[in-house]
Amino acid sequence: MSTTAFDDAARPRSLIVITGSSRGLGEALARQSLEAGHLVVGIARGRSETLERFAHERGLPLQQWQADLAHPLTIAQHLADWLRTQPGDWSAATLINNAGVVTTPGPIDGESLERLSGALRVGLEATVLLSAAFLDATRAWPADRKVLNISSGLGRRAMAGSALYCAAKAGMDNLSRAMALDEEHKAAKGERAARVVSLAPGIIDTDMQAQLRGGDASKFPDRDRFAAFKAEGQLASADDTARQVLKFLSRNDFGQQVLADVRDA
Numbered sequence: 125m126s127t128t129a130f131d132d133a134a135r136p137r138s139l140i141v142i143t144g145s146s147r148g149l150g151e152a153l154a155r156q157s158l159e160a161g162h163l164v165v166g167i168a169r170g171r172s173e174t175l176e177r178f179a180h181e182r183g184l185p186l187q188q189w190q191a192d193l194a195h196p197l198t199i200a201q202h203l204a205d206w207l208r209t210q211p212g213d214w215s216a217a218t219l220i221n222n223a224g225v226v227t228t229p230g231p232i233d234g235e236s237l238e239r240l241s242g243a244l245r246v247g248l249e250a251t252v253l254l255s256a257a258f259l260d261a262t263r264a265w266p267a268d269r270k271v272l273n274i275s276s277g278l279g280r281r282a283m284a285g286s287a288l289y290c291a292a293k294a295g296m297d298n299l300s301r302a303m304a305l306d307e308e309h310k311a312a313k314g315e316r317a318a319r320v321v322s323l324a325p326g327i328i329d330t331d332m333q334a335q336l337r338g339g340d341a342s343k344f345p346d347r348d349r350f351a352a353f354k355a356e357g358q359l360a361s362a363d364d365t366a367r368q369v370l371k372f373l374s375r376n377d378f379g380q381q382v383l384a385d386v387r388d389a
């Protein structure tokens with residue numbers, strides 16, 4: 125795992141952990157969070173050289189941890205251990221579960237069992253374990269704590285050719301609703317509580333969209349609709365979406381509506 129060292133005296137006041145930070149929406153979220161003055165911990169298999177350079181040139185505090193979220197136990201434990209070594213006097217601490225995977229567009233019986241398993245682990249198991257590790261390790265922190273899960277409209281409606289993805293996002297949504305109830309219950313007992321949201325980010329011009337419009341139409345009936353999103357300029361840029369997501373994250377009423385869509389904000 126790579127770490128860009130930063131001067132302790134200039135330590136930022138808030139921390140954001142972002143999964144899937146090596147490209148797409150996660151990379152844009154990480155860059156804008158660095159610009160806003162947060163300490164950013166990014167988690168992905170790859171590392172973004174662009175992000176590394178961006179942080180290095182400006183002396184901004186970035187850590188990029190390379191880990192495979194299809195095997196999330198070790199990295200979730202590492203996150204908990206690392207958080208416990210932190211001073212804990214942040215004004216805010218946020219976990220953004222952004223990493224997500226679409227399998228080959230088509231029915232689940234056309235995909236390898238290994239890839240189905242991996243995608244479900246990245247989309248759902250990693251979200252559960254990282255959230256649990258984050259909430260437990262930061263339990264005593266006075267910081268404003270938030271968990272933001274990056275969901276999808278496909279968690280709320282089904283689409284042929286993407287059953288695994290629909291299942292992972294629907295799981296993420298109801299996980300978030302139940303976690304929010306747990307946090308409410310903690311607050312009612314006078315314990316420190318975190319705020320939880322599952323946010324659909326709209327359609328974004330990233331590798332994930334390329335994968336969908338590159339699918340085989342005979343197995344993925346919506347393929348042409350995804351091709352049209354790109355051809356007709358309907359996709360938002362990762363930067364614009366990240367801006368909207370971070371604006372949503374900073375809302376005073378963040379957490380009041382657990383299932384949200386950035387386009388309704």
Ligand SMILES: NC(=O)c1ccc[n+]([C@@H]2O[C@H](COP(=O)([O-])OP(=O)(O)OC[C@H]3O[C@@H](n4cnc5c(N)ncnc54)[C@H](OP(=O)(O)O)[C@@H]3O)[C@@H](O)[C@H]2O)c1
Binds near residue numbers: 170171275
């Ligand atoms: N793009 C859209 O139109 C759209 C629409 C609705 C929702 N979303 C959601 O928005 C989020 C970001 O999507 P995106 O479009 O930015 O996707 P993307 O461009 O495909 O990027 C996915 C990110 O997840 C990471 N990731 C994938 N598998 C991983 C693994 N096994 N371990 C660790 N990290 C892994 C990737 O990093 P590595 O490959 O380096 O590991 C990458 O940083 C996802 O949750 C997606 O479901 C996207």
